[in-house]
Amino acid sequence: MKGFGSRAAGIAFAMLGAAAAAQEQESGRVGSGAPEDFFMEITRGEDGTPVLSPDQFTLALGGYYxxxxVCPEDLTxxxxxxxxxxxLLENAHxxxxxxxxxxxxxxxxxxxxxxxxxxxxxxxxxxxxPMRPGVYPIEVRDQGVPPKEAFGRIVVE
Structure with a gap:
């Protein structure tokens, strides 16, 4: 847990910066330079189900991301x-x-x-x-039997 507060603040700051930079990506044009960062944090809810934060992203076709x-909890x-x-991975470079x-x-x-x-x-x-427009599902599951799952998505426009 040491340093978690500053790491969480850094993630929040990067997420805000990424949201502002998202407007700079132009759909249909392959991006260049440094990639635009975005973050998904995976934690465990009270019932043990994975929680995704955030659980949806909108990206520009051809942008560079x-x-x-991020898994901030102690896990095994x-x-x-x-x-x-x-x-997404099948439709991205x-x-x-x-x-x-x-x-x-x-x-x-x-x-x-x-x-x-x-x-x-x-x-x-x-x-x-991302090389093709579409809505791409994200699945996160734990190692339980049966596994508990959470879902998100990436929209490429």
Missing amino acids: RFNV SETGYHFEATE IRVLSVGETDIEFYMQGLTFRAIECDAAGSARFSFH
């Missing part, structure tokens, strides 16, 4: 979360996948991956260009 999946392989956005607050990066250059799992507090992110 970095999706940050039995209590962690499984994040999937399969249809993936650039870079990175893990945590370190300098570990995977340069994808068009390749894809299937899912992100949080088995500890931390984050993972991927940068991409």
